[in-house]
Amino acid sequence: MISTLTIPALPEGWAAEKDFKPIGKITKDHATQRTIEPVGPHFLAHARRARHKRTFSEDDRIQAQERAKKVEENDESDISEPEDPMLLARDAKDWKNQDHYKVLGLSKFRYKATEEQIKRAHRKKVLRHHPDKRAATGKTEDDSFFKCIQKATEVLLDPVTRRQFDSVDEEAEVEPPTKKQLTKGNFYKLWGNVFKAEARFSKTHPVPLFGDNKSSKEDVEAFYNFWYNFDSWRTFEYLDEDVPDDNENRDQKRHTERKNANARKKKKVEDNARLRKLLDDCSAGDERIKRFRQEANAAKNKKRLEREAAEKKAADDAAAKKAADEAAAKEAEEKAKVDREAGKKAKEAAKTAVKKNKRVLRGSVKDANYFVAGDASAATIDAVLGDVELVQAKVDPEEIAALAAKLNGLKVADEIKAVWKEEVGRLVAAGKVKEAEIKALN
Amino acid sequence: MSDKKVATSPDDRTVIGITFGNSNSSVAHTVDDKAEVIANEDGDRQIPTILSYVDGEEYYGQQAKNFLVRNPKNTAAYFRDFLGKDFKSIDPTHNHASAHPEDANGAVTFTVKDKEGEDAEPSKLSVDEVAARFFRRLVGSASDYLGKKITSAVITVPTNFSDKQKSALIAAATAADVEVLQLISEPVAAALAYDARPDTEVKDKIVVVADLGGTRSDVTVLASRSGMYTVLATAHDYEFHGAALDKVLMDHFAKEFLKKNPKSDPRENARSLAKLKLESESTKKALSIGANASFSVESLADGIDFASTINRLRYEMIARGVFEGITRLVSSVIKKAGLDVLDIDEVILSGGTSHTPRIASNLAAVFPESTAIQSPSTSATAVNPSELQARGAALQASLIEMYEAEDIDQSTHAAVTTVPHITNAIGVVSRSPSGEDVFIPIVQPETAVPTRRTVFVPAPKDGGDVLVRIVEGNTHIKVTQPAPKAAAANGGSRAAKVEDADDSDADESDSEEEEDDDEEKREKVWKIGATVAEAAIRGVKKGGKVEVTINVNADLSVIVTTREVGGKGGVRGVISA
Secondary structure, three states: OHHHOEOOEOOOOOOOHHHEEEOOOOOOOHHHEEEEEOOOHHHHHHHHHHHHOOOHHHHHHHHHHHHHHHHHHHHHOOOOOOOOHHHHOOOHHHHHHOOHHHHOOOOOOHHHOOHHHHHHHHHHHHHHHOHHHHHHOOOOOOOHHHHHHHHHHHHHHOHHHHHHHHHOOHHHOOOOOOHHHHHOOOHHHHHHHHHHHHHHHEOOOOOOOOOOOOOOHHHHHHHHHHHHOOOEOOOOHHHOOOOOOOOOOHHHHHHHHHHHHHHHHHHHHHHHHHHHHHHHHHHHHOHHHHHHHHHHHHHHHHHHHHHHHHHHHHHHHHHHHHHHHHHHHHHHHHHHHHHHHHHHHHHHHHHHHHHHHHHHHHHHHHHOHHHOOOOOOHHHHHHHHHHHHHHHHHOOHHHHHHHHHHHOOOOOHHHHHHHHHHHHHHHHHHOOOOHHHOOOOO | OOOOOOOOOHHHOOEEEEEEOOOEEEEEEEEOOEEEEEOOOOOOOOEEOEEEEEOOEEEEHHHHHHHHHHOHHHEEEOOHHHOOOOHHHOOOHHHHHOOOEEEEOOEEEEEEOOOOOOOOOOEEEEHHHHHHHHHHHHHHHHHHHHOOOOOEEEEEEOOOOOHHHHHHHHHHHHHOOOEEEEEEEHHHHHHHHHHOOOOOOOOOEEEEEEEEOOOOEEEEEEEEEOOEEEEEEEEEEOOOOHHHHHHHHHHHHHHHHHHHOOOOOHHHOHHHHHHHHHHHHHHHHHHHHOOEEEEEEEEEEOOEEEEEEEEHHHHHHHOHHHHHHHHHHHHHHHHHOOOOHHHOOEEEEEOHHHHOHHHHHHHHHHOOOOOEEEOOOOOOOOOOOOOHHHHHHHHHHHHHOOOOHHHHHHHOOHHHHEEEEOOOEEEEEEEOOOOOEEEEEEEOOOOEOOEEEEEEEEOOOOOEEEEEEEEEEEEEEEEEOOOHHHHHHHHHOHHHHHHOOOOOOHHHHOOHHHHHHOOOEEEEEEEEEEEEEEEEEEEEOOOOEEEEEEEEOOOOOEEEEEEEOOOOOOEEEEEOO
16 A cells, blocks of 8 residues: 555745754653553563663664674584594594594584584584595595594484493593692692593582582582482493394304493493592592591580580689688688677776776866865765765766766866756756755755 | 562573463473473373362373263362452352362362372362462473473463462462463463464554453453553453353253153253263364264263264354354453454454354454454464463563573563553655545554654655655544445345344344444544654655654654665654653
């Protein structure tokens, strides 16, 4: 339909800046927010653009770049190895001894080569070495190398025969490192490569990695457990002696077959022993195992030391406690003794003080001339001293001391009398002395 | 989407697509970018979603289905739709002849004897557990087929699955040790299965996906815009489905049986009914392939064998109600989407019931001839409708298998998937030889933005300066009335026509009005709307072509780039939003 339609011609007088004139806007309707179904390759492209905030042209460019890169990688992985003239001169009849990977130019890949790579390599080699092509370029019509290529492809494309060949592919072997190599210190790398190569025979995948000196104890144990229980598909059929396929000599055929079977078995046993020795050698030199053992021992020792320390501490604590108790008891005893002595002394001091004070009291009345003018009669003296005795008997030593302090130094009779009167009054008021008892000091 | 996932790193993944249906499930994987449906141990590609327990032995698929006759109590079937639902809201109609769903504090459970021994205690299995067990079998057989353990899958779900149902489904798959990469909707999976076929060019089109299953029919209108799908409308029906067709055949044969044996009605005995149903279903399938099918059951009821045949015409007559219901359902969804049958470019029939030729021919009558009806009976290149969804899921799985789970979650996040869609078409005005302005659409309506489209329009014969006028456009249906004389003649003969309309054309019998429309000429016409921008290309060569590229950005601003094909420079302008 479009073919009959054309774009209209420009009307006369139409002009705009840069030949573009925005006029309206497209209808916006917010109700038309809809959800795209997140399905399909085109949605993936949309999501990629939306998430990386790319425009259409940017995305196209980036995608194109990525695709281009992929093609390049493919080219790179293409097989282009220089051909050894010795190899080219090989006799096809001797195919059993040829290195199939080398014939196809895959010696870099070996057991890692994919089926796709083998097919591609085969094609490439055939294009170069096809007998017709050789004839065309004027070389001799010798197709022995072509046959080598065909045989190599035949062996490598069949998974069974390929495994048989891989089993005995010496080029893929990695020799265990010598002591001299190990002295340089890259123990983990060297042994890691050995086990990486051995891992190709494993029936179970993934094979645990050898790791490095930072590997955890579990990883290292898992590694050695795996390898000591290694389940290998390695077979030695490839090295079999040819079984004569003529029907004439059946015995000979059986003999050869038996011989082959025995040889295979023997080689398999040898291979297992070899692997075991490899592991023994490796684990013997593995610093990690030593370290783990030391750590385990250290942990055990640590426990024992801790226990001993705890016991010692308990004993020490008990002794210290006992000593402290004893010291405390002794101290208490001594203190009691001192207290007792001090008490005795104080009592004596008090007694003397009381005596002294009593003397002061008595002296005071004497100083006051027994409160009479002139010479005191014996009766008066008796009465006054009797009162003093009474007062002294009624009051306790502190009050005697207080009274003595008041009286001490007083020489005037009235003052002394006043003090005594006060004291007697206090005692009467306190009910300690009856008024009647006091004869003179009132 | 889910809380716990069995996360697998992209390198270790083995992915499949799973369609977990209410009646049947299937599993597909991809070989060299082509999807292939995997057959299980029994050689079935459609595996009935049924689990059966006999003496502690678990059976699934067709074997379990056969146990519906002898061991219905310990057979759980039609449980997909119960996932993530309360007991109150489920419809247990289809479980009548198998283990009945039971209420356990609102959760749906089945009580089946799944252990060995005569007096073994029957166990209560939640529907999640049943689904997980079924998944395990499904994935197990796929793993056996591929020789590798399946780690991840894309699973299809109906468009009306709630988030709760989705998480229940993911949980069931996770319990079966399968990482769910993504849940995709069933109609989109079907559309993807068609669009991913090699040498299918990416076109802007409106697609109706009619997913006609065993216990439900879902019809979806999709806008496919440069390979991205947007759902415009959906409808779900639980009345017109495969089981309804089985029912029709069951009644038919039961009546026939009663005629010969008036005393025993096979529908009154559970075992006879199960036999009747099983055989009816295979007769239905046979009728989708051949014009005649036989029906034979040994000891249908009271030990009496029964054999009969039916031809397709008879079947289509007795099942007319169901067929018409499906046609009506499709028409109603198109109306719901605000579209006309003329807007529909493609109808994809998906699901087992779509094998029925009559359904396809009925739909073909409704749609104009330009609409492609993708079903086995109308198109030789159609994909097996039963396999569509599984294929679509497998394709999606192979697309996303190399992404991290987190990446997938981010890409399917609403921020990425919810975008504005333009309402009106954007196009360029061209001139027809008779001098009329004609709209050439560049960007179709309902296209998600950002988007980019290019058209090439020839310049006038003589070349020179041309005007590129960018306008909005709309479609409308132009109805050309027939000549009055013809209408009168039609009216006179209507009575006769209705009588033989029975099995000739379902479209006609839809309504009286439709019948009149038959004579009308209806076509879709573009109407030029408001002008958005104008640009000039000067000095176009004779016989040259003009390339117009329209880039609509996420904010609805438009970049117009136009130039002469092979020419230099060109005009570029921006229309702000």
